Amino acid sequence: MVVQALKDQGVDTVFGYPGGAVLPIYDEIFLQNDIRHILVRHEQGAVHAAEGYARSTGKPGVVLVTSGPGATNAVTGLTDALLDSIPLVVLTGQVPTFLIGSDAFQEADTVGITRPCTKHNWLVKDPDALSGTIHEAFHVATAGRPGPVLIDIPKDVQFASGTYQPPKPSTSHYQPRVKGDLEEITELVAAMEKAEKPVFYTGGGVINSGTAASQLLRELVDATGFPITSTLMGLGAYPASGQNWLGMLGMHGLYEANMAMHDCDLLIAVGARFDDRITGRIDAFSPNSIKAHIDIDPSSINKVVKADIPIVGDVGHVLEDILKVWKSRGRKTQAEAVKSWQAQIGDWRKINCLAYSNNDKSIKPQYALQRLEELTKDRDRYVTTEVGQHQMWAAQFLNFEEPNRWMTSGGLGTMGYGFPASIGVQMAHPDALVINVAGEASWLMNMQEMGTAVQFRLPVKQFILNNERLGMVRQWQELLHGERYSHSWSEALPDFVKLAEAFGAKGIVCSDPADLNDAIMEMINYDGPVIFDCLVEKHENCFPMIPSGKAHNEMLLGEAETQGVIDTQGAALV
Amino acid sequence: MSALHIKKGSTRHSAYNLRPTFSDVQEKHTLAVLVENEPGVLARVIGLFSGRGYNIESLTVAEVDHTGHLSRITIVTTGTPQVIEQIKAQLGRIVPVHEVHDLTVEGPSVERELAILKVVSDGDKRVEALRLADIFRANVVDSTLGSFVFEITGAPDKIDAFADLMRPLGLAEIARTGVAALLRGE
Numbered sequence: 001m002v003v004q005a006l007k008d009q010g011v012d013t014v015f016g017y018p019g020g021a022v023l024p025i026y027d028e029i030f031l032q033n034d035i036r037h038i039l040v041r042h043e044q045g046a047v048h049a050a051e052g053y054a055r056s057t058g059k060p061g062v063v064l065v066t067s068g069p070g071a072t073n074a075v076t077g078l079t080d081a082l083l084d085s086i087p088l089v090v091l092t093g094q095v096p097t098f099l100i101g102s103d104a105f106q107e108a109d110t111v112g113i114t115r116p117c118t119k120h121n122w123l124v125k126d127p128d129a130l131s132g133t134i135h136e137a138f139h140v141a142t143a144g145r146p147g148p149v150l151i152d153i154p155k156d157v158q159f160a161s162g163t164y165q166p167p168k169p170s171t172s173h174y175q176p177r178v179k180g181d182l183e184e185i186t187e188l189v190a191a192m193e194k195a196e197k198p199v200f201y202t203g204g205g206v207i208n209s210g211t212a213a214s215q216l217l218r219e220l221v222d223a224t225g226f227p228i229t230s231t232l233m234g235l236g237a238y239p240a241s242g243q244n245w246l247g248m249l250g251m252h253g254l255y256e257a258n259m260a261m262h263d264c265d266l267l268i269a270v271g272a273r274f275d276d277r278i279t280g281r282i283d284a285f286s287p288n289s290i291k292a293h294i295d296i297d298p299s300s301i302n303k304v305v306k307a308d309i310p311i312v313g314d315v316g317h318v319l320e321d322i323l324k325v326w327k328s329r330g331r332k333t334q335a336e337a338v339k340s341w342q343a344q345i346g347d348w349r350k351i352n353c354l355a356y357s358n359n360d361k362s363i364k365p366q367y368a369l370q371r372l373e374e375l376t377k378d379r380d381r382y383v384t385t386e387v388g389q390h391q392m393w394a395a396q397f398l399n400f401e402e403p404n405r406w407m408t409s410g411g412l413g414t415m416g417y418g419f420p421a422s423i424g425v426q427m428a429h430p431d432a433l434v435i436n437v438a439g440e441a442s443w444l445m446n447m448q449e450m451g452t453a454v455q456f457r458l459p460v461k462q463f464i465l466n467n468e469r470l471g472m473v474r475q476w477q478e479l480l481h482g483e484r485y486s487h488s489w490s491e492a493l494p495d496f497v498k499l500a501e502a503f504g505a506k507g508i509v510c511s512d513p514a515d516l517n518d519a520i521m522e523m524i525n526y527d528g529p530v531i532f533d534c535l536v537e538k539h540e541n542c543f544p545m546i547p548s549g550k551a552h553n554e555m556l557l558g559e560a561e562t563q564g565v566i567d568t569q570g571a572a573l574v
Numbered sequence: 575m576s577a578l579h580i581k582k583g584s585t586r587h588s589a590y591n592l593r594p595t596f597s598d599v600q601e602k603h604t605l606a607v608l609v610e611n612e613p614g615v616l617a618r619v620i621g622l623f624s625g626r627g628y629n630i631e632s633l634t635v636a637e638v639d640h641t642g643h644l645s646r647i648t649i650v651t652t653g654t655p656q657v658i659e660q661i662k663a664q665l666g667r668i669v670p671v672h673e674v675h676d677l678t679v680e681g682p683s684v685e686r687e688l689a690i691l692k693v694v695s696d697g698d699k700r701v702e703a704l705r706l707a708d709i710f711r712a713n714v715v716d717s718t719l720g721s722f723v724f725e726i727t728g729a730p731d732k733i734d735a736f737a738d739l740m741r742p743l744g745l746a747e748i749a750r751t752g753v754a755a756l757l758r759g760e
Contacts, residue, residue, distance in 0.1 A: 111614060116621050120669040123613070140669055174669050299663030302656065 001127075001164050002091065002153070003028045003035065005134040008167050011035055011062050013053060013427055015046040019066020020106060021093025024158035026064075038427060038456060041448035043070050045420035047077025048446070051086045052421030053428045055407045056382055058210060060087035060141050061424065067093045068106030071152075072113060076414060078148045079117040083411025084233060085208055087146035089137050090118075096156035097125050110152045119147030125154065127162030135167040144176030145297040146208050176296060180313030180321055188268070188292045188309050189325045195266035196337035198226040201249070201278075204233030204410070205271020205295060205315050207403045213316035214403045217270065218242065220323055224333050227345055229257040231272050233410040236400035246345065250278045251546050252392040255353035255555060256345050258544070261286050262552035263344075269293045271315040274304040275411070284551030294318050353544045353557055354396055363513050365390060365465045365536040369397040369437070372463060375520050380432045381405065382425045386418040386442030389471035389542045394437040416445030419462060423449055426458040433461070433524060440466040440533075441490050450503040453529040461523050462531045467538045468493065475541050496533035503529075511535035602631065603658050603678040604685060604755050607647040610670035611637050618668055619647060628661050629653060632687075632730075634752035644672065650753050677755050685755040689733045694721040695744030703743045710736045721746070 002025050006014070015038045018026045029037050040046040043065045050061025065074055071092040081088045095104040111123045120140050124130050133151060141149045192198060200221055206213050214237045221228045221244050228238050229246040238245060247254035249261055261267065267289040272278070274293075279285045285305060293300075293307035294315055301310045311318055326332075356366045383398060384407040385391040391408060400406050407425060409417040422436035436443075443464050453460050470488040477485050497507030506526050510519040510533070523532045544555045609615045616635055623630050631650040638646045651661060658676070665674045677683040691712075693703045700722070707714065707724050710732070716723035721744075726736055730753055737748055 112617070115614065115618055116625050121614075145667075173672050297667065299660065299667050301663075303660055303663075 001131050004164055005131045007034055009138045014062045014064050015040055015049045016064030017043050019070050021067035021155050041451045043073035044076050045446050045449045047074045048417050048420035049424035050088050051081055052384055052407050052424030054086050056404050056425045057428045060089050063090040065092055067095055068108045071108055071110040078114055080409055080412040080414045081148035082117050085146050087141040088148035089141050090150045092152050094152045094154040097154045114150050118150045121150040123152045124157055127157050127160040131165045136172055139170040177312055178314040178317050180311040180318040184309055184311045185321050186325055191266050191290055193332040196334050197264045197341045198266040199260050199264040200226055200228035200268050201272055202234045202237055202270045203231040203272025206234055206237040209314055209316040216319040220319055225338055227260055231278055232395055235406045236403040239401040240399035248395050252542055255351050255544050256348035258552040259348050260345055264289045267291045273300045280546045281549055281551045360513055362537045365393050365540055368534050369393050371516050373398050382432055382434045384418040384421040384436045386438040387413045387415045388439045390437055390439045390465045392542045415442040419446050420449050422460040423452055423458055426460050435461045435463050438464045440464050441470050454504045459528050464533050465536050466533050467536050469538055496531045500531040505529040507531045509533040598654055600652050602652045603676055605649045606675040606677055607665055608673040609645050611643045611645040615670045622664055632752035634754055648754050682758045683755050685729055685753050686727055687730050687733055687751055687753050688727045689750040691724045691740055692747045693740050693744045694746045696720055699743045706739050
């Protein structure tokens with residue numbers, strides 16, 4: 001029944017790891033050929049792989065793990081998916097119903113443990129309710145703001161026979177609102193017609209809404225001529241080559257993007273949630289602007305920042321309505337004022353905030369990413385990242401022209417996300433070039449997935465920026481803790497080339513900037529998984545940076561004066 | 575401010591009240607939440623309050639519609655207006671929640687609570703306790719020569735007042751149900 005339900009929901013790939021409590025389901029999987037099962041090496045890897053699959057395709061990722069430790073190993077991935085709004089359906093085995101609550105072998109209160117980290121979860125005790133629950137789970141995972149759901153299935157329910165119910169249009173009361181309120185939309189359009197310094201601030205919500213939303217966003221931005229910036233999660237919704245593109249904003253965002261957010265008079269938030277990495281000091285955030293907030297989740301609105309024009313709805317539908325109303329009112333903007341606003345932004349751009357001092361003796365991580373961008377930009381490319389300085393540099397130096405090409409752990413910031421996610425992406429796009437930009441410490445967290453990559457012949461490219469440090473932590477220790485580098489270096493690192501070969505894959509090491517181009521080309525052209533150990537400058541800091549507790553116009557742009565910059569209040573914020 | 579002269583609050587709002595006042599005053603609100611009567615829903619609601627640091631002054635829950643599988647959770651909570659709006663939005667986000675009503679805001683409401691109090695005393699204090707119970711229209715549900723157990727229903731502050739009066743008269747234990755509330759009229 002489980003397998004039939006998955007097939008009827010259009011599932012073609014399941015990431016999982018077997019165990020005693022899920023043997024009946026694995027038996028069914030063995031006896032069919034429509035659904036592919038990818039055997040990972042750790043359940044956390046299965047969930048991150050499903051996340052990579054989901055973000056790169058727009059379809060929900062499906063995971064199958066066993067009870068007890070299988071389910072608890074999935075918790076990190078579930079929490080990651082919840083914070084980044086990724087649709088996932090996770091099936092966990094459970095001990096038989098008559099053993100629940102008796103501390104049986106591999107028993108855990110899965111539903112209790114995952115209650116705060118899933119959008120919703122179910123424990124199925126009645127075999128006749130099983131198929132209906134699975135269909136409902138897919139509905140909940142994908143409707144409204146997407147998120148992870150979990151279905152706990154006891155073993156005796158898996159063995160039992162019951163009546164299968166095919167999927168039907170959901171009669172559940174959970175039907176989130178997708179169409180925005182027309183009066184609020186009209187008010188926003190009126191504001192757009194009068195704005196002299198407008199800014200679009202977009203986020204992951206545009207990606208979740210689907211490719212049509214990205215298309216509509218592009219049309220609206222280019223028609224109005226308003227500048228647009230994006231959060232880490234929203235990169236690719238508007239192309240980096242677009243003429244109104246400001247660059248990413250936030251704690252490590254570009255100078256011109258943060259200054260534009262600070263000085264604007266109309267801030268249109270589209271599918272973004274005003275996360276603390278973006279806002280910096282809230283009482284000094286964009287102080288003189290009218291804020292419009294378009295979001296499908298009403299609890300996001302007015303949570304952090306007061307919304308003057310709140311619009312609850314799916315960004316795709318709302319953007320469509322905004323375009324209609326704006327066009328029907330004569331496509332008005334304050335064209336002259338917006339032009340001089342763009343000129344002001346041009347002046348800020350001249351500061352060239354991403355400049356770094358390059359040299360020909362060591363590889364600067366920024367240079368490595370610039371070379372990677374140059375050599376891969378014309379390919380069918382998908383990028384995942386781990387978490388840390390390399391993640392920020394990847395967001396700054398790689399350009400994204402399409403949505404669903406950029407997979408990163410934004411909300412939870414899970415180290416160890418990127419490698420399994422790249423596996424999930426490669427499964428969904430077998431012919432594409434999938435690159436995981438990693439730090440050596442993050443990469444080692446889920447290194448066991450090399451087995452998965454080699455077994456399933458997934459030619460994922462692991463681009464490791466190896467500085468033998470926990471870079472982001474080290475940067476904060478330098479800034480805030482008087483250069484007391486407490487446990488922020490990587491000792492006893494493996495020889496990555498030998499490690500790759502031990503798994504049957506290819507390893508490349510590069511430490512000379514002159515060799516970089518050839519080494520990257522070798523990585524791209526190798527038909528199989530590659531670990532690329534790029535030995536980079538060890539003490540490079542990631543700029544620009546808005547130190548915690550500071551406002552957008554108090555950015556640090558370089559090494560100059562970084563001591564004593566964070567006060568005690570700011571120190572308490574991460 | 576800027577060239578934009580938007581008259582704030584000028585448009586009719588949707589059912590979601592998204593433009594609260596942002597003040598610092600702590601307010602007490604009574605929320606009525608209609609939920610699916612399925613296992614774990616109460617745990618989810620309480621997990622929301624504890625996970626996000628919201629305050630629960632009192633909580634009561636029971637099934638109200640057997641065929642429709644609905645239960646009603648009545649929660650009294652305190653917070654600033656912004657926090658109260660967040661609580662309502664977060665409750666509304668939970669999948670098995672059907673409706674969230676803020677009875678403090680939506681109109682005049684009726685709030686009732688039931689309490690049972692054990693008063694242990696003799697002599698004058700015992701007589702006075704019985705007399706006060708009569709005034710408050712509390713019932714005696716247990717009596718021995720040295721104690722009474724009173725049952726009282728009423729608005730929460732009536733129960734607070736009764737308990738305060740019983741305290742110097744020998745109040746030994748009190749058990750309260752928490753507030754149940756409904757909107758007046760249709």
